[in-house]
Amino acid sequence: MTPDEFRRLGHQLIDWIADYRSKVATLPVRSAAVPGAVRARLPATPPEQPESLDALFRDLDEVIIPGLSHWQHPSFFAYFPSNGELSSVLGDYLSTGLGVLGLSWQSSPALSELEETVCDWLRQMMGLSEAWSGVIQDTASTSTLVALLCARERASGYALGREGLQSSGKPLTVYLSRHAHSSVQKAALLTGIGQAHIRFIDTDAHHAMIPAALEESLAADDGKTTPCAIVATSGTTTTTAFDPIRAIGEIAARRQIWLHLDAAMAGSAMILPECRQLWDGVELADSLVVNPHKWLGAAFDCSTYYVRDAQHLVRVMSTNPSYLQTAADAKVKNLRDWGIPLGRRFRALKLWCLIREQGVSGLQARLRRDLENAQWLAGEIAKTPHWRVLAPVQLQTVCVRHEPPGLDGASLDQHTQAWAEAVNASGKAYVTPAILDGRWMVRVSIGALATERQHVEALWDLLQEAAA
């Protein structure tokens, strides 16, 4: 495609996306597509001859859009928000359009240096000390895998340079709460630590890890295993519970165990000074992950991974074949040695554009709006008969159940799943059912960019209708 054709179609695309964002509120939030419906409308074989992309926009409207659940919809209350702020979208457009690649610093100096800069901006915004260095990964799943790989190598005395995990002595064990995200367990398994050596620590009434239970678990392993890592969570997926970092960090420090903090969701909130007590003790962690591509508004994918010992990270991750060596290597950071992939997109641009266009104050204002909306909804639910808020609303997620008289156990579960499905099938809002303490409930995760109070009010009406 020539630059001139790109210009013509590109303008069309910008208008199409602007129109999409303008009208997204009128679309059903969750797609009504049935399995296989989209694929059935696509050609089973690739086109032999070039096609005009003018047909593309028709296919998007007719085939793709009906097959999408709309994450940028103001009534998207499912999962956690994945906000693609339009300023950040433009930053990502620059990255893709420039088509430059980071393999080494030399292969695109500005790509590396802007990444260092914006990661440091975000560090300052979250009130973290200068001891932290950051890098952009794709997702928290990957960041946590990188953390556990680094923990494994520290606990094993860098076994990968010798005979590997198999010859590293006593079994390595990993400690996480029962409410840690599924990706933590997955990461532990992928590092080579078996299911039998993952310790699920009990949580308190608010679903936060109990430090005494962690101590007990560690004591039970004393002499039998080598504790490899403790993973604490700031903002669990089910209820946005906050593990007590300081108490956990003190245990980790005393026993010299790697502490990784999964703040994928709640890290964004730390740009609000009033929220920072929620991760009190964060400086005791060895590594942490925050996903600006969630609530903060960076276009997906943009997960920031921070470490205190960057040299250790590089030691675990580095490779240095001749074809990647450059004269600048001694003087620069080669970000390929800060994670798993060799090549990297110019992802810093989307964070750069977001922070500049919104300003720290603009980002703070939006997050405060969402916190207030969540408090408002929790208040309404709490004062309504037969409705219950099931967990402290410390962030922007409200866990709710309708508990009409006469229902409990399996019948209550059926009721919950039925009204949640009714809400989602209506296309008017999208919420996530999940299991809490053995019973189904519904998570209302507030914080899509477009979600104003009126949308939360409409949701509350809808929940009551659906459950009635």
Add this chain to the structure above:
Amino acid sequence: MTPDEFRRLGHQLIDWIADYRSKVATLPVRSAAVPGAVRARLPATPPEQPESLDALFRDLDEVIIPGLSHWQHPSFFAYFPSNGELSSVLGDYLSTGLGVLGLSWQSSPALSELEETVCDWLRQMMGLSEAWSGVIQDTASTSTLVALLCARERASGYALGREGLQSSGKPLTVYLSRHAHSSVQKAALLTGIGQAHIRFIDTDAHHAMIPAALEESLAADDGKTTPCAIVATSGTTTTTAFDPIRAIGEIAARRQIWLHLDAAMAGSAMILPECRQLWDGVELADSLVVNPHKWLGAAFDCSTYYVRDAQHLVRVMSTNPSYLQTAADAKVKNLRDWGIPLGRRFRALKLWCLIREQGVSGLQARLRRDLENAQWLAGEIAKTPHWRVLAPVQLQTVCVRHEPPGLDGASLDQHTQAWAEAVNASGKAYVTPAILDGRWMVRVSIGALATERQHVEALWDLLQEAAA
């Protein structure tokens, strides 16, 4: 940012990118930036107040562009090409603008189903059998890590479900050629297999793995280790050598060892029927990776990973917490279980747009152009005194050395590095020095989108000037 502001700035951005692509040939290919220069021009602290993004384009021109090496430049002959075809760029723009996320099929049905469709298109384009299922990963580094994790779990009888790698008996060993990409060794180390259990198999005069040497290495390990995986390469990074897949695959089949094929670069060439003998025996592999984001033209990142046993992949990678369960799960593919990250971009769009706009025939024509340009350059070099082509030119990369009388050993290395640096410092072309058989040489990797014969001719003049 409102949709209307996005519209205004988006149009500006499209023009800016179109202008960039139009004028990229006039920019120095390799950035002349010195370490720290870009960062020094960026504010050390984030902006408190919102800024107009109108200033952005000025900063891009003044700060970012001079700090970039230009991968879309017609005289980019470094590394391997990372072609962001403008049609594919538009596909990526759609993805970012839509801002939808794949967590489960339900969370964006069209995202999953288009990914299945285009991966299957590419399978057909490369002449692979229907036994293969594909999924998009970020890079070959990650795809190969996924492959070795799957191999580890097959060799250990799914140890991650029990006591993990530490209790899996005899040491697992991985076999790769001395010319395998650095990411293969990195992946093996990250899976927990130590350096001591990685076997580097000797290569022949053409830098391809010697099957008999592989047999010898396996025989030496007999009874002492559990062979976990053999990694063969189609198109090595240094010289685009092709390991003999059929012979290697027969060994792997006889011994029931996982065979992973790294065809990150050369896989694209397999859309040309005349190239397919280069990976004869490919159907014997268990997994393979092809990077459409290299030569084929898909905007980075887009690495396709194919497996024959998708169930095994899912068994190793799956997680199923309540908040990710949906009613459709039994009937669909949840691509989160096909790799490491949970969330995924709508990456299929960039492959869809590329293949539609170019057509298979258009892609084939461009690749053939590059193969011919490489043959032309190799011919010129071969007939010029004191110049030597150092490896068979089976693809689009030419390995070259200027060997003037009187120079050898270290003095020849000095000469090579000096003229390569002169080429790169000139800004007129960008090539990659690398070590082959213990001596520095220069890789000329042809295949940037914009590279026509005239650019290869100009490069050849430049090489001769620089070496004179």
